[in-house]
Amino acid sequence: MTPLRLTSWFRARMLPLVAATAVVVATAAPGAFYLRERWDLVNGARGHAGRIGEALRGEIDGRPTLWRYDSTKLAERLAGSGLDRAAIRLVDAEGIPVAVESAPLPARPLWGRVEVLIDGRREATVWVAADHGALLVSAGELAAAFALLALGLAAVLYLLPVRAIGRAERRIGLLLGRLTLTLQEEDRRRIARDLHDGAGQAITAARLELLALRARGVDPEAAQRIAHLLDEALEEVRRSTAALVPPALAELGLARALVRHCEAFGDAAGLAVECRVAEELPSLPAEVETACYRIVQEALANTARHAGATRAWVRLAQVAGGRLRLEIGDDGGGIVGTSRRADPGGQGIEGIRERVRLLDGEVALESHEGSGLRIEITLPIRLSQ
Amino acid sequence: MVRAPFLLLLALAACSGDPPPPSEVPSARERAPDxxxxxxxxxxxxxxxxxxxxxxCGAACPLPVVVEESIGSGGGVRAAADGAVDVGMxxxxLGEAERRLDLMLVPGGMDAVVxxxxAEVRVDGIAGTxxxxxxxxxxRTLGDGSPATVLLRDRGESANGALDRAVPGLGAARDLAYARGRMRVLYHDRSMVEALVATPGAIGVTSLGALTAGHPALKVLALDGLRPSVATLADGTWPAARPxxxxxxxxxxxxxRPFLDFAASPEGARIARRCGYLPAVR
Structure with a gap:
């Protein structure tokens, strides 16, 4: 059956969406924080520079030339203006740096600048440096925290639906397979019924008519040949209907059908087949009964073809947890020591696996070289909907 | 959708800060004389x-001499080098960098750091320790048990160095005081004198010349029994002197030249002694 590929389809569409969401979550808040704080830093530095400019204005106005040379007086002025000590740079109207007491320049300065104007003329320019490094550290810490948050969110956004879709896909696959099997069995039953009720009845009627003709003396040899041909056609129809639907299953029920098959198969294959079926089995779904019967057929045929066994056994019983346990074993060469080795997962075993999987059951193989093969299958008694 | 990148760019531009200041490399400056x-x-x-x-100076100086407000020794040197003033004090x-400016250095005498x-402090002297x-x-108290308030000059003040040579360990103690930040720091002789006048129990470092020139309200303390004066400067017994x-x-x-010649003249030397300075020897 072609896989649905729902999960991979969903993954391909979810991944970019989740990645984009994670990027937005990881960057939006730290980015906004960084821009806002940076805005505050720059404006704070400009405000600080403006207040220093105001403090300088009187000094420059009183001593238009010599104010540049008195760094200590400038420092006193600035200290007296009630400002926090800051990293300050001062340039006069000619663009030449003026020495001034200053806090150490931060490693990553962010500058705010203000011009000191007297009578509309630029007499000096004051720069104050804000510590951009500290902001970068804070923003980095926030970004790391949000990256973790985004990672967690992305994992939840991605994994939860993908897992759910995966579970749903497996379930849909199971139900589709089971539906296919049911439809297949239904088709087989219908074909077998048609063959039996149509072609089979017609051939039987023709044979009876032919025998009547013979009794009335119509070329008995020719009638005998035609009757023989009709017998062969009838047998062919019976074989075909038996292959399509195990008639014994419908006629005898699972337990007796299995016993009869084991006896018939043992006689035909020259194999001692022991069949032990629990006396009180619950009522089973048709799919489970058919699967059990077909699995036993396939396993015994496999034993006869490959195992070189002298003895085989079949056991069917109900076990705890509302499940059936079907065990088929032989005393042959096992998987390793026989031609099964070349095809350990071949059509026989693989077919069994597929049937069991579709019914939500489990298969376990136990094989030791020279000591046979044991197949243990558990199947649910009630099928999930 | 089209607006989002534009708004982001606008936000980035708004908080990108101002361009950095020019390099700190000193630039030559030339100012015309007045x-x-x-x-x-x-x-x-x-x-x-x-x-x-x-x-x-009177007639000895053809041009009037204007003495500006203090800009410190370093400021005086730089201003003289730039031509912003004619004479620096x-x-x-001179420091290493200042010596490279190739300025003329004319001795002006000696000053006693005191x-x-x-005026309300009752003791007349203090021990170096x-x-x-x-x-x-x-x-926290003076010799008589009265509380003392120590006023500091800024780190670059030359008086600190002169006093440190006279009192072993004082420099380290002052660094400790700067680090603690509990003592008031004054940046000029004038502001130090004003703070001393206004603060009961205050003591601080200043210049004998600055006091002699017009602040008799302050008391000059003897240091380890020695009293600062032009005489102790001259005989070398006053340990905290600066050139x-x-x-x-x-x-x-x-x-x-006329002003400096007058300063070095006998009249200039007399004026220096009267002001509490030891005049330079011709």
Whole structure:
């Protein structure tokens, strides 16, 4: 059956969406924080520079030339203006740096600048440096925290639906397979019924008519040949209907059908087949009964073809947890020591696996070289909907 | 959708900050001399001497001499080098970088660095060890048990170095005081004198010349029994002395020469002694 590929389809569409969401979550808040704080830093530095400019204005106005040379007086002025000590740079109207007491320049300065104007003329320019490094550290810490948050969110956004879709896909696959099997069995039953009720009845009627003709003396040899041909056609129809639907299953029920098959198969294959079926089995779904019967057929045929066994056994019983346990074993060469080795997962075993999987059951193989093969299958008694 | 990148770019541009300031590399500066006056500026410790000399120069100085507000020794050197003033005043030896400016250095005498106290302080002197312990915070009272308030000058002040040579361990104690940040720091001689006058129990470092020139309300303390004076400066017994000098550009020496000649004259020396300075030996 072609896989649905729902999960991979969903993954391909979810991944970019989740990645984009994670990027937005990881960057939006730290980015906004960084821009806002940076805005505050720059404006704070400009405000600080403006207040220093105001403090300088009187000094420059009183001593238009010599104010540049008195760094200590400038420092006193600035200290007296009630400002926090800051990293300050001062340039006069000619663009030449003026020495001034200053806090150490931060490693990553962010500058705010203000011009000191007297009578509309630029007499000096004051720069104050804000510590951009500290902001970068804070923003980095926030970004790391949000990256973790985004990672967690992305994992939840991605994994939860993908897992759910995966579970749903497996379930849909199971139900589709089971539906296919049911439809297949239904088709087989219908074909077998048609063959039996149509072609089979017609051939039987023709044979009876032919025998009547013979009794009335119509070329008995020719009638005998035609009757023989009709017998062969009838047998062919019976074989075909038996292959399509195990008639014994419908006629005898699972337990007796299995016993009869084991006896018939043992006689035909020259194999001692022991069949032990629990006396009180619950009522089973048709799919489970058919699967059990077909699995036993396939396993015994496999034993006869490959195992070189002298003895085989079949056991069917109900076990705890509302499940059936079907065990088929032989005393042959096992998987390793026989031609099964070349095809350990071949059509026989693989077919069994597929049937069991579709019914939500489990298969376990136990094989030791020279000591046979044991197949243990558990199947649910009630099928999930 | 089209607006989002535009808004992001706008936000980034708005908080991108201003361009950085120009390099700190010193630039040459040239200022034309003032044809109307000779300008003198620099160390506040020399300012009282310069003002007294300028006032007395009279006919000996063809151009009026203007003594500016203190800009410190370093500022005086830089201003003289740039031609912003004709004469710079310095109360310490030239630094390494300053020597490379190729300025003329004219000795201006010696200044006594002293411990001055508020007029209400009852003691007349202080031991070097007590001064050190007061700075270090190991003691809080003067010799008579009265509480003391120590006022500091800024780190670059030349008076600190002169006093450190006289009192072992004082420099380290002062560094401790700066680090603790509990003591008030003054940036000029004038502001130190004003703070000493206004603060009961205050003691602080200043210049004998700055006190002699006009602040008799303050008390000059003896240090380890020695009293600062022109005489103890002259005989070398006062341990906290600092050299004074005039600095000027060679190409502007002509404009300042009359004033410096007057300062080095006997009249200039007399004025210096009267102001509490030891005049330079000719």
């Amino acid at each position: 044809p109307r006056a000779v300008h003198v500026a620099g160390s506040g410790a020399m300012a009282p001497l310069a003002r007294a000399l300028a006032a007395a 310095i109360s310490r030896p 411990i001055a106290a508020n 007590a001064l050190r312990d007061l700075h270090a915070g190991l003691r 004074l000098a005039w600095v000027l550009r060679r190409d502007r020496a002509g404009r300042a």
